[in-house]
Amino acid sequence: MPQSPVPVFEAADAIAANASVIVILKADGQALGPRAAALDEAAGGILSRACSTAAEAGTCIDLVPPQGVAARRLIVLSLGKAETVSALSLAKAGGSLAAHLEDKGEDEATLVLDPIAGVSLSGAEILARVALGLRLRRYRFDLRNKRPVAAADKVWRLQLVGADKNALEAALTRTNAVAEGVEYARTLVNLPPNHLHPESFPSHLEPLRAAGIEVEVLDAGHLKELGMNAILAVGAGSVRAPKIAVLRYRGEGSGEQPLAFVGKGVCFDSGGLCIKGGEQMFDMKADMAGAAAVVGLLLSLARQKSPVHAVGVLGIAENLPSGTALKPREIITTGSGQTVEVFDTDAEGRLILADCLYYTATRFEPSAIVDLATLTYSVMRGLGSIFAGLFSTDDAIAAQMIAAGETVGERFWQLPLDRAYDEGLKSPLADLRHHAKDMEDGDAPYAAAFLRHFTEDRPWVHLDIAGKELAGEDRPLGREGATAFGVQMLEEWVQMNRKSA
Secondary structure, eight states, X not given: OOBOOOOEEEEESSOOTTOSEEEXXXXXXXXXXXXXXXXXXXXXXXXXXXXXXXXXXXXXXXXXXXXXXXXXXXXXXXXXXXXXXXXXXXXXXXXXXXXXXXXXXXXXXXXXXXXXXXXXXXXXXXXHHHHHHHHHHHOOBOOOSSOOOOGGGSOOEEEEESSOHHHHHHHHHHHHHHHHHHHHHHHHHHSOTTTSSTTTGGGGGHHHHHTTOEEEEEOHHHHHHTTOHHHHHHGGGSSSOOEEEEEEEEOTTOOSSOEEEEEEEEEEEOOTTXXXXXXXXXXXXXXXXXXXXXXXXXXXXXXXXXXXXXXXXXXXXXXXXXXXXXXXXXXXXXTTSOEEEOOOTTOOHHHHHHHXXXXXXXXXXXXXXXXXXXXXXXXXXXXXXXOEEEEESOHHHHXXXXXXXXXXXXXXXXXXXXXXXXXXXXXXXXXXXXXXXXXXXXXXXXXXXXXXXXXXXXXXXXXXXXXXXXXXXXXTTBOSEEXXXXXXXXXXXXXXXXXXX
């Protein structure tokens, strides 16, 4: 299996008599609640002694209970100070717990929550967010046929005590759906390029069909009929023709006009004839992370039966050099009818998005369009490792998305989208120049300015997530490898948008 078995979370009214591992969720500086206090009394006060000193959020204090206590392991999971408890801090604490349980070889535990003063989140939300972090941190992708069996290969069973059962089950429905979307997006990005490519990509969309999402695949012949010469040009150097996948989810009670999400799905980007250097090319199997995020988002919405209408459009191609590859100074007529003069063939993502954005805007007439793409190196140079770039024609949507990102830890910074950048996109031979003359001079806003010409003036957000698709080391909510950056933020934004509509 390329990923670990899914943990099983169960709501429970009380700590089971045969519970072998008990985890107490504890805010720093607050007294033990009634459940923890009863356990502390039975254990001779070891919990209260362990909690007498401050501990950072996510700290796991491991205790061996005395005789007379049925459990063989007690763990105090610090949630930090009550005033700092948030959806993100809880998820990170759950991630720390997952790493701790795996290190100890445990595959079952009972999480116990008593009321915490000063926290606005309900008990159900607290437990569900911890469970989300635990599940995300536990995900592992592995294609080895010969590897040692580890604790991560076991099905984990976790009982959650301390919240209304109905409320907790509802909260878990959402967080499990989000986790499933994130995990599947990670798997797509982690797959090697001989496993995931334009020919095989449609087969990897079967889990979406199983979740009730309509999947339509437009092959090269269909793209040619639609005049989508930009995406066809990008894929011209590969023996595997490009495709567009259209995903449609319509929840019960949702409106006619959808939200639309467009993803760049370059399964491998060599740079084409403007070929990348070796080190730049090593991680280019992940240049389809934008498309993977759209897949993960729609899967998470469908799994929780969210009452929204959402469309996903994935531009799928390989950018490879060959005798038929796209060449600098070619002029392409895009699906919109606008002509584009091409320069650096390694700036292929904006060509794919040009056709996909226009197709999305004209076919579905969405209330808003959001695209995600690992698009430019310049956004990484400008923002570093903390933020991804956000450009938008609608400041209200942009502010809402930034707030959603802060909630889940996927941070975005709004960058300028100004008509002045169009000056750098003028061509004497075509309607648009592919990119500004100096690619090193802040290319990200020029790329956004280029894309706006294909949005048909729909409310639009462009998310440049370059550099966020892979992590080089383990982190609180995941292991080394694919991050599925953007899935959680967009799911949070969709829910915010639905409630405010």
